[in-house]
Amino acid sequence: MKLVQNFLTKNDCYKSGRKITVKGLMLHSVGCSQPNASVFVKNWNRSGLEACVHGFIDGNTGTVYQTLPWNHRGWHAGGAANNTHIGVEMCEPACIKYTGGATFTCSDTATAKAVAKRTYEAAVELFASLCKQYNLDPMKDGVIISHKEGCVRGVASNHGDPEHLWNQLGTGYTMNGFRKAVQAAMKGGGVTTTPSTGNAATGGTGATVKPYLVRVTVSDLYIRKGPGTNYGKNGFIAPGVYTIVAESAGAGATKWGKLKSGAGWISLDYAKTV
Ligand SMILES: [Zn+2]
Known part of the structure; x- marks a missing residue:
């Protein structure tokens, strides 16, 4: 989608x-x-x-x-x-x-x-x-x-x-x-929809959004390998401004955002839209 x-x-x-x-x-x-x-x-x-x-x-x-x-x-x-x-x-x-x-x-x-x-x-x-x-x-x-x-x-x-x-x-x-x-x-079955463009993410990779900037001010926010606290950690994200390119629901946060850098996902509960 x-x-x-x-x-x-x-x-x-x-x-x-x-x-x-x-x-x-x-x-x-x-x-x-x-x-x-x-x-x-x-x-x-x-x-x-x-x-x-x-x-x-x-x-x-x-x-x-x-x-x-x-x-x-x-x-x-x-x-x-x-x-x-x-x-x-x-x-x-x-x-x-x-x-x-x-x-x-x-x-x-x-x-x-x-x-x-x-x-x-x-x-x-x-x-x-x-x-x-x-x-x-x-x-x-x-x-x-x-x-x-x-x-x-x-x-x-x-x-x-x-x-x-x-x-x-x-x-x-x-x-x-x-x-x-x-x-x-x-449940992850039953519907097959071909993305209208090649860069559209599907399924567990969340929905592609128009890229936007968020500011992280806390220093103890983990980057996760997927959208949820059930995914592995990929270190802490340094405070600063980051580009979000996809969003997804997932455990442990209201919403998860995918970092443009490819480093992983962060909880958007701890990031403010710039
Ligand atoms: Zn109507």
């Missing part, structure tokens, strides 16, 4: 700066024929918009664009789920045409299905990684829900996504199947 951080710093939701305790994940689909996540990232980075989500999954590449810090309160559900759930949008095929409400026609079913498959598989990987990071059980009632299910539960507005897309394209995807796929992906 390739993840690019591109926070919507000009969006009023970002500026309001409220945090949540993450209790679940809500899956959305954008509801318009636009496969390019970068278009949303660009258009939503402004004030005066009453919507903001945590991420968009690109329909052509499967790349995840993270647009809010995960524990930021988003404006994605139109209901109480904003207080508890991370919201992620899957982009939709260019070859569909909405004819009213959630109904659409499709000029190229094969291409549309390929886009739906790509975003579905990337969403499975992303949700598996977030479940690990926030210690969530994907099969527990109400943890992973679609916008549509959120509406039925009374915690989201009256939308039908993303099931409306899956059903009309005849993909066979369901939210129950999605939750099972997330559970399987957490």
Whole structure:
């Protein structure tokens, strides 16, 4: 999975700066024929918009664009789920045409299905990684829900996504199947997704992020050979500024960061973003 951080710093939701305790994940689909996540990232980075989500999954590449810090309160559900759930949008095929409400026609079913498959598989990987990071059980009632299910539960507005897309394209995807796929992906099996670029890290090597700088001020922080205190030590890191190129969940820290130098991983709990 390739993840690019591109926070919507000009969006009023970002500026309001409220945090949540993450209790679940809500899956959305954008509801318009636009496969390019970068278009949303660009258009939503402004004030005066009453919507903001945590991420968009690109329909052509499967790349995840993270647009809010995960524990930021988003404006994605139109209901109480904003207080508890991370919201992620899957982009939709260019070859569909909405004819009213959630109904659409499709000029190229094969291409549309390929886009739906790509975003579905990337969403499975992303949700598996977030479940690990926030210690969530994907099969527990109400943890992973679609916008549509959120509406039925009374915690989201009256939308039908993303099931409306899956059903009309005849993909066979369901939210129950999605939750099972997330559970399987957490165990390290069940999902095979080809990285969209050669440098995308997968599995135990964490998710590639846009490189950023952190400052380490303590002198007793270990470098680990992998993302977790269960990995071997590689000496102490000297206080200073370092570049982080990948992130991962792992034992003993809220989040682990991979050092650009290749020396290993450090707990980001002891590093401040510069
Ligand atoms: Zn939605």
